[in-house]
Amino acid sequence: MRKKFLTFLSILILLFLGLKVSSMNVYNNNYKIDLQDKNKKASVILKGLKDSKDFIEDGQGNLYVAFKNRVQYINIKGESYDIINNKSLNIYSIEYYKNSIYYASNNSIYSYNTIDKKTKELINSIPNSGDYKDLKLKVYDGILYAAIGAATNSGVVGPDNVWLKDNPFIYDMSPKKIILKGQNFQSNKTGAFSPYNTSNVKGQIISEHFPGNSSIIAINLRTKNANTFAYGIRNVKGMDTTSKGILVGTVGGMEDRGLRPVKRDSDYVFNIESGKWYGFPDYSGGDPIDSPKFSKGVKSKLSFILDKQPTTNPPAPIYESKYVDSLGALAVDKEGCIGEKDSIYFYDNKEKTINFLDDQGVCRKIASFNNTSNITSLKFNKNELLVLDSRNGTLSSIASVSIDKNSSGNNIMIYIMFSGITISIVVILVLEKIKINKTR
Known part of the structure; x- marks a missing residue:
């Protein structure tokens, strides 16, 4: 007995x-979130969101989920329906501000008023047809920030650009006036900031184009005036603001491909300031393209494209990844919901992890996902970090373990x-x- x-x-x-162990982690059939912090908990709050692009909450508990050509509204009761549905759309990002939805699609940015149901085009003719099309949006204090990616890997059109055959006249449009050094590639046939098979000459002036590639533009939502906020930013893959309005973004480094291949580059996290040039295409991560970082072991090191750079000391990143083409979605904990105030959380697609970056630049892993995951968006909402997994179709929550009575x-x-x-x-x-x- x-x-x-x-x-x-x-x-x-x-x-x-x-x-006790299962309360810390999420196990949902083959879907799994492993938390590294015993004081955190995870839960799946929505399913059926496969192939979703982005989401936003309106401050009242209602969610808006963006798919390729539609936006789904989900209220606090769980009722859902499409408020936007148009087969011609190709939505990349979505934001909410004062009863309006803002979304980027194809070469334009639109507003949709949730009260009168009217749609307006805020800006068009965005040069968004190259390698990095995923326009990222962020609203802060009445200003809509839009990150426009580079058309090419490192400033030069080449056979690595899969769109070249169908769009032979696409190239990087400079957001500021620049003067070229006259360097050409592919047997001197193709120059920078020019169509394929179009060469440069020394001293050639490239006129300013607004909006331009590899830049962040700012749109005043009251006056609708727009300007270039920052430039030389290759491709922003995640963007948010701190409690003080500082713009923070994950930025992709240059890759080892094309007519101007770059070796050993990385992805970065930057604080992005107004009026600053961040180096593309002659610097990356604050380092010049001809530095030992990129030229060690290379037969012929790369040289500058620009005859004169806006600065020889562009801003350095606050974090550098181990890999290129690795970092993605990013969110800032403005209120200290699950950690330190203004700490930065970002997704690493190579490692399949969400990492935490504190104000001292120390990076720690907080959550791991399985290999099928594709985290496309992170957003803080009240006391939790919401995580959108497009491939598995889930919206999950990561929060601190409650310590109430x-x-x-x-x-x-x-x-x-x-x-x-x-x-x-x-x-x-x-x-x-x-x-x-x-x-x-």
Whole structure:
């Protein structure tokens, strides 16, 4: 009888431990989120969002989820329907501000008023037909920021550009006036900031184009005036603001491909300031393209495209990844919801992790995902970090474990039960030992 009781108590302990572990992580069939912090919990709050692009919450608990050609509204009751549905759309990003939805699609940015249901085009003719089309949007204090990617890998059109055959006249449009050094590639046939098979000459002036590639533009939502906020930013893959309005973004580094291949570059996290040039295409991560970082072991090191750079000391990143083409979605914890105030969270697609970056530049992993995951958007909402997994079609929440009175009471009861079970087992073992000694 005692052995049976002992076995029963052992099973209870195993179940208890299993429940404690599972409360920290999410297991949903093959979907899994592993949390590294025991003070965090994860849960799936929405399913059926496969191939979604982005999402936003309106401050009232209602969600707007963007797909390629539609925006789905999901209210706090769980009711859902499309508020925007147009087969000609190709939505990349979505934002919400004062009863309006803002979304980027193809070469334009639109507003949709949720009250009168009217759609307006804010800006068009965005040069968004090259390698990096995923326009990223962020609203802060009445200003809509839009990040426009580069058309090419490193400023030169080449056979690596899959769109070249169908769009032979696409190239990088400079957001500021520049003067070229006259360097050409592919047997001197193709120059920078020019169509394929069009060469440059030394001293050639490239006129300013608004909006331009590899830039962030700012649109005043009250006056509708727009300007170039920052430039020389190759491709922003995630963007948010701190509580003080500082723009933060993940930025892709140049790759080892094309007519001007760059070796050993990385992805970066930058604080992005107004009026600054961030180096593309002659610097990356604050380093010149002819530095040892990129030229070590290379037969012929790269040289500058621009005859004169806006600065020889562009801003350095606050974080550098181990890999290129790795970093993605980014969100800033403005209120300190699940960690330190203004700490930065970003997704690493190579590692399949969400990482936390504090104000000292220390990076730590907080969550791991399986290889099927594709996290396309991160947003903070009240006391949680919301995580959109486009490939698995889930919206998940990562939050701090509650420490209110009720949860504390529950934890105390659990530990009392656990302690009682442990003491009972010890008593039984002692009694068994005494019994054995008496029979000898």
